[in-house]
Amino acid sequence: MKGAGARNKGASGERELADILTRAFGREVRRKLGQARDGGDDLQVDHFRIEAKRRETIAIVKWCEQVEATAETGEIPVVMFRRNREPWRVCLLLDDFIPMMKQNIKGGILD
Numbered sequence: 001m002k003g004a005g006a007r008n009k010g011a012s013g014e015r016e017l018a019d020i021l022t023r024a025f026g027r028e029v030r031r032k033l034g035q036a037r038d039g040g041d042d043l044q045v046d047h048f049r050i051e052a053k054r055r056e057t058i059a060i061v062k063w064c065e066q067v068e069a070t071a072e073t074g075e076i077p078v079v080m081f082r083r084n085r086e087p088w089r090v091c092l093l094l095d096d097f098i099p100m101m102k103q104n105i106k107g108g109i110l111d
Contacts, residue, residue, distance in 0.1 A: 010054055
């Protein structure tokens with residue numbers, strides 16, 4: 001898919017993800033239209049800068065580089081993506097993930 005079709009699919013994916021996050025956190029999550037790199041769009045939830053991708057061809061390193069380049073100081077860059085008929089997936093830096101994981105490990109020991 002190329003051109004307008006790809007843009008529409010991407011915008012639809014961003015809206016879908018924004019709706020999912022809105023329901024999950026109980027507050028409205030909106031697309032940051034035109035506020036990211038070169039006219040690209042991101043989602044923002046508190047200090048998480050989210051690059052939403054709805055694509056069949058996975059280019060995770062490229063997407064990570066995009067969101068990492070636009071994340072401001074104190075923001076955690078996150079890529080959320082999915083292919084057709086698959087669940088949403090999340091990718092973030094290990095240094096950002098470890099503190100989140102530590103907060104959710106009971107007793108500090110992994111079973």
